[in-house]
Every structure is written in C-alpha cells, then in structure tokens.
Amino acid sequence: MAELPPEASGVALRLKPLAFDTYRENAVFLSRDCVAVRPERLAGARRVEVHAGSLRLLASPVICDDPALVAPGEIGAPQPLFRRLGLPAGALVEVAPAPPARSFAFVRDKVAGEVLTLPQLEAIARDLSEHRWSDIEVAAFLIACAAFMTPDETLDMTRAMISAGRRLDWDGRTVVDKHCIGGVPGNRTSLIVAPIVAAHGLLMPKTSSRAITSPAGTADTMEVLARVDLSEEEMRAVVERCGACVVWGGRVNLSPADDVLISVERPLAIDTPEQMVASILSKKVAAGSTRLLLDVPVGPSAKIRDRRAALRLKKLFEHVAGRLGLETEVLLTDVLEPVGFGVGPVLEARDVRAVLRGRPDAPADLREKSIRLAGRILEADPDVRGGQGEARARELLASGAAARKMDEIAKAQGPSPISGALGSRVHEVRAARAGRIAQVDCWRIATIARLAGAPTDPGAGVDLLHKVGDEVVEGAPLFRIHGSEPSDFQFALEAAEEDHGFRFAS
Known part of the structure; x- marks a missing residue:
C-alpha cells in the first residue's frame, strides 16, 4: 500500500x-x-x-x-x-x-439534586448506547441516580432507554413474557415457563440478561443448553418457528443503554429499585411484549427483604408499566432459600432438564413455582378459563410437550458454544451440628458460588444437598462447591468456612 x-x-x-x-x-x-x-x-x-x-x-x-x-x-x-x-x-x-459527550453535564445536575427531564435523559441514553461515556462516568451516573429518582423520572428514564435502541414489532399479536427481579439463586423458572407457554401456543420471545449480581442469569444458564448470542433476524426466525426463544438481549440491540449500565452495575453490585424498573421494562417494551408477569421474591436474604419494600417496588412497576401501555401483573413470592438444588449455570441447567424431563429427582420447588407462573401467563389466552392455567401448565409439563418444545427451541437457536461440564474441583461443606434446617441464606450461597467462579466459569457453583425443613446429623454434607480455577475455588472454600449460610432451628 x-x-x-x-x-x-x-x-x-x-x-x-x-x-x-x-x-x-x-x-x-x-x-x-x-x-x-x-x-x-x-x-x-x-x-x-x-x-x-x-x-x-x-x-x-x-x-x-x-x-x-x-x-x-x-x-x-x-x-x-x-x-x-x-x-x-x-x-x-x-x-x-471523539468529541466529549455533552450529556455528562446532566450528571452533574443530578449530583446537585436536580430531577432530570425527558430530553436530558434521552441525550444520556443516546450517548450511553453509542458508548460515548467511560465506565467512570457511567458509575457516577448510577450512583447519582441511586441517591434519588422520582417515579416520573424513572418513567422518563425508561422511555429514554427504549428510544435509544431497536423496538420489535410482532404484527399486533399477543406477546407474553415473564421476568424475575433476581436475588434468589437457582430461580431458573423462565427456562421451564417459556417452553410450557410456547407448547400451549402463545408467543414468548424471551430476551434475558446475563448475571448482574448473581451466580447466573437466565441467559448464562440457557447458554449451557443452546446458543443465546442471536441477531434480531435469527431471533425472529426462532420465534416464528417455535413460538418462543430464550436469548441474550444485548445482541439484538434492545435498550442498548441498559446493557452499558448493567456492565458497570455488575462489578459495583448496584441494583436500585429505580434502575431495576427502568432496565426491566425498557427491555420488555422494546421486545414487543404486550403482557408481562413479574416475579418479586421477598425474604430475609432475598434482594427485597420485607413486604413494605416489595409493595413499594410493585407500585413503581405498575406506575411505569401502566404509563407505557404494558399490561403487567406483579407477584410477590415468599422465599427462605434458593430455588432448586443447583447454583451456577451448569448446575441450574441440570435442574431445568430434570424438571422438563419429569425425573423423580427433579427439585419440586422449581417445578411447582414454574407451573404456578406459567399458569398465570396461560390465562392471557381467552380460551383458558380463569383458574385453569395451572392445570393446563401441569398437563403440558407431564405430557412431555414442554420438554419437546425446549428441544425444538434449543435446536433452532443452535448448539451451545460452551462446555456443559462441572468444575473438576469439588469440596463438601458439612454441618457442624445436628438439627433441622430453618433457612438457607440466599445471599451467602450466591456469594460462595460467585467466588467459586460462576458465572464466568459455567461449571462452577454450589450444589445444595439439603433444603429447609430437612433434619441433618452432625457431619452431614450440606452442599458441594464446584470450581475449576485453584484461586477461585480456594476463595469459595474460605467463604464457606467463615459462614456456610445454613441456619438451624433453635
């Protein structure tokens, strides 16, 4: 040249x-x-x-x-x-x-205590989606918003995030979706709900995020079963063929500003109610959803600890979703422990397979919660009578129709690019005393699983061997830690030795 x-x-x-x-x-x-x-x-x-x-x-x-x-x-x-x-x-x-991003001046206004307007938030969302801010500037915005955001400011932030990306159109059809706000390890109900709903005949283009503060997001676990990094065209083809998909939302450019915020929220472990509402609802509206079921777990070690905080969050979701024209039902679900047995992508995918295949060793709590949630969604079908959704969901699961639909979805999305093997390093954490298990600390178990390497290492995590209500003897194994990297594995062992998260009845 x-x-x-x-x-x-x-x-x-x-x-x-x-x-x-x-x-x-x-x-x-x-x-x-x-x-x-x-x-x-x-x-x-x-x-x-x-x-x-x-x-x-x-x-x-x-x-x-x-x-x-x-x-x-x-x-x-x-x-x-x-x-x-x-x-x-x-x-x-x-x-x-590149010229400096002018929108960052609005962050200084926010730090000074001002309520940002829709045009200001649109400028911020546009610059975020174009990667015009550094991670330090994104962190400053997140922390400023964590101090306070009004309900209408949250609404405007959601609108701004929607406008900065693509918006899918499904030709006027009813499009259902289900989302959990997180905070409960192993709660992979979406991977069971989606094939049940699609097997019934409703449309469920499920776009999911990767983990923010948890050991696995829905997309991380689905990636053990199939490829999730699909383009918009590929996603549409899967949905038109199968009636549903479970893909990573970041590739299809839905609310791209949210993907930037999430990437900084993850290492900072920031997940405020206002950012949560804007993040979830911007993604759902952009994906073309017309009806949304939201699962808000409430418990002493969940993300939302008490009923009062849960009700405030419920009202904020309803306020923003209602103004956006998205029909939304918010379910408050009680939680005292992780859902299922596995915590980490490979272990959680194992539990999902067990439920879909109807295996006798499948975790009953994951199965029953999935049936309950799927039943509520199925009642969006005018042909399903009120109160009959759960029976229909149970029928589709028991007949194998949901399992066949998941196989169809996984085949359409393509083979997984990652290994489905468990980490080869294994350590059993044992009970120091005998007694009945009264609670399993969700946050502590999630911390141990993340220290072990999940979700970056899909085969890392925690495999629970006992649930709330079980009687155990002294020295009985409570859970296994899986990992691959020696340093990560050692961090997890040290954390479990300090506090394994199992609480016994007095």
Missing part, C-alpha cells in the same frame, strides 16, 4: 480483524506510527470515532508498538468491533478523536 501523508484529513486505514475478545467493549489497536492520527493527540481523549460510510462507532484506543500486529496504515479490530462494523478484512475505515 502506498504511504499516506500523516494527519491528512480523511486518511483511511485498512481494517484488520484481531483475535481478541473485548467482551462488550469497542476497542481499536492503532500503531504508534499511525498515518491517520498521532497517538499523542489521543492522550486526553477517552474514545475515538471509527467511520465506515454512514456508520460511526466509538471505541477505546490501544496503542501498539508491534508492526507485525498493526502496521501504520492499519486499524486493528478485536472481535466485538469487527462484528459491529460488518465489513470484510481490508476494507477502508477512518478514525478520529
């Missing part, structure tokens, strides 16, 4: 795909001798803009001193950016320092 003049306006670089995975982050590798932009010009810039025709993407620059990796006339694109550009290797693109 002929040498290009340095810093010339509109100098193009040749696109070179690089075998790096930067997860959700857009990043570019530029030579220290880059012919399009001098690295010293980027010293004060957190982002660069990559131009390819009408497409503009923001990315974090990485300066490379190895010409074999990135030459002066090339731009190195790790896999996430290369996919988003949608261009072949060798295509010409341009790069320039």
Whole structure:
C-alpha cells in the first residue's frame, strides 16, 4: 500500500480483524506510527470515532508498538468491533478523536439534586448506547441516580432507554413474557415457563440478561443448553418457528443503554429499585411484549427483604408499566432459600432438564413455582378459563410437550458454544451440628458460588444437598462447591468456612 501523508484529513486505514475478545467493549489497536492520527493527540481523549460510510462507532484506543500486529496504515479490530462494523478484512475505515459527550453535564445536575427531564435523559441514553461515556462516568451516573429518582423520572428514564435502541414489532399479536427481579439463586423458572407457554401456543420471545449480581442469569444458564448470542433476524426466525426463544438481549440491540449500565452495575453490585424498573421494562417494551408477569421474591436474604419494600417496588412497576401501555401483573413470592438444588449455570441447567424431563429427582420447588407462573401467563389466552392455567401448565409439563418444545427451541437457536461440564474441583461443606434446617441464606450461597467462579466459569457453583425443613446429623454434607480455577475455588472454600449460610432451628 502506498504511504499516506500523516494527519491528512480523511486518511483511511485498512481494517484488520484481531483475535481478541473485548467482551462488550469497542476497542481499536492503532500503531504508534499511525498515518491517520498521532497517538499523542489521543492522550486526553477517552474514545475515538471509527467511520465506515454512514456508520460511526466509538471505541477505546490501544496503542501498539508491534508492526507485525498493526502496521501504520492499519486499524486493528478485536472481535466485538469487527462484528459491529460488518465489513470484510481490508476494507477502508477512518478514525478520529471523539468529541466529549455533552450529556455528562446532566450528571452533574443530578449530583446537585436536580430531577432530570425527558430530553436530558434521552441525550444520556443516546450517548450511553453509542458508548460515548467511560465506565467512570457511567458509575457516577448510577450512583447519582441511586441517591434519588422520582417515579416520573424513572418513567422518563425508561422511555429514554427504549428510544435509544431497536423496538420489535410482532404484527399486533399477543406477546407474553415473564421476568424475575433476581436475588434468589437457582430461580431458573423462565427456562421451564417459556417452553410450557410456547407448547400451549402463545408467543414468548424471551430476551434475558446475563448475571448482574448473581451466580447466573437466565441467559448464562440457557447458554449451557443452546446458543443465546442471536441477531434480531435469527431471533425472529426462532420465534416464528417455535413460538418462543430464550436469548441474550444485548445482541439484538434492545435498550442498548441498559446493557452499558448493567456492565458497570455488575462489578459495583448496584441494583436500585429505580434502575431495576427502568432496565426491566425498557427491555420488555422494546421486545414487543404486550403482557408481562413479574416475579418479586421477598425474604430475609432475598434482594427485597420485607413486604413494605416489595409493595413499594410493585407500585413503581405498575406506575411505569401502566404509563407505557404494558399490561403487567406483579407477584410477590415468599422465599427462605434458593430455588432448586443447583447454583451456577451448569448446575441450574441440570435442574431445568430434570424438571422438563419429569425425573423423580427433579427439585419440586422449581417445578411447582414454574407451573404456578406459567399458569398465570396461560390465562392471557381467552380460551383458558380463569383458574385453569395451572392445570393446563401441569398437563403440558407431564405430557412431555414442554420438554419437546425446549428441544425444538434449543435446536433452532443452535448448539451451545460452551462446555456443559462441572468444575473438576469439588469440596463438601458439612454441618457442624445436628438439627433441622430453618433457612438457607440466599445471599451467602450466591456469594460462595460467585467466588467459586460462576458465572464466568459455567461449571462452577454450589450444589445444595439439603433444603429447609430437612433434619441433618452432625457431619452431614450440606452442599458441594464446584470450581475449576485453584484461586477461585480456594476463595469459595474460605467463604464457606467463615459462614456456610445454613441456619438451624433453635
């Protein structure tokens, strides 16, 4: 390639795909001798803009001193950016320092105690979806909003997040969905509810997030069974063929601002009621849902600890959903322990399979809760009489129709890209005393499972051997810890030794 003049306006670089995975982050590798932009010009810039025709993407620059990796006339694109550009290797693109995001000034207003307006929130959501903010700036916004948000501000934030992304249209058909706010390990009811509902004949395009503060999100567990990283076109094809899907929402660009917020919420463990409502409802409206069932677990170690807080959250969901035109039912469910036996993607997928296959060792609490939730959704069908939804859900599960539907969905979505093997390192945590189990601390079990490596390591987690009400003798195994990485596994063992989370009746 002929040498290009340095810093010339509109100098193009040749696109070179690089075998790096930067997860959700857009990043570019530029030579220290880059012919399009001098690295010293980027010293004060957190982002660069990559131009390819009408497409503009923001990315974090990485300066490379190895010409074999990135030459002066090339731009190195790790896999996430290369996919988003949608261009072949060798295509010409341009790069320039990105201007600062003006919307960040509104965060300072929020810190000062102001209520943000819809136009301000729309500007914030738009810049978030275009990755114009650094993670530090996103964290500042989350913490400022955690201090206070009014109900109408939460509504406007939800609207802004919807407007910043794609919105699916299902040609006026009834589209049902179910979502749990989280906080209860092993609560993988969606993977049982979706095939039951689809086997009945209702439409359920289920988009799910990955874990924020838990050892596994719905998408993490489904990925053990099938591919979840589907494009919008692929997702539509699965739903039209099977009546349902269970996919990761981040790939289909539904409320992309929320994906950015979640990526920072996860390491900070921030999950406020207002952000939760905006996150969940923006995703559901963007996915085209017309009827939503929300599961809000309440218990001493759940995300929502008491009935009063649960009722406040219920009213906030109803306020925002009602103004958005989304028919929503909020169920408050009591919880004293994790649902099912497994905590972590592979272990939770095992429990889901056991329930769908009707195995005698399947966790009864996961089965019965799934039937209850599916029954409420099935009553959205005018042909199902009130009060008959649970009976219909139980019938579809017992007949094997739901299991066959899940097999159909998994086949349509494609084979899983990850291993379904459990972590090879195993340790049993034993009871220091005899007695009856009165409670299992959800937060503590989740912490141990995350320390073991879940969900980053799908085979890591906690396998519960006893439930509330069981009588155990001294020395009896309470649960097993699974892991792969020695350091993670040791962290989990130390946490379990400090407090294993099982509480015994006096």
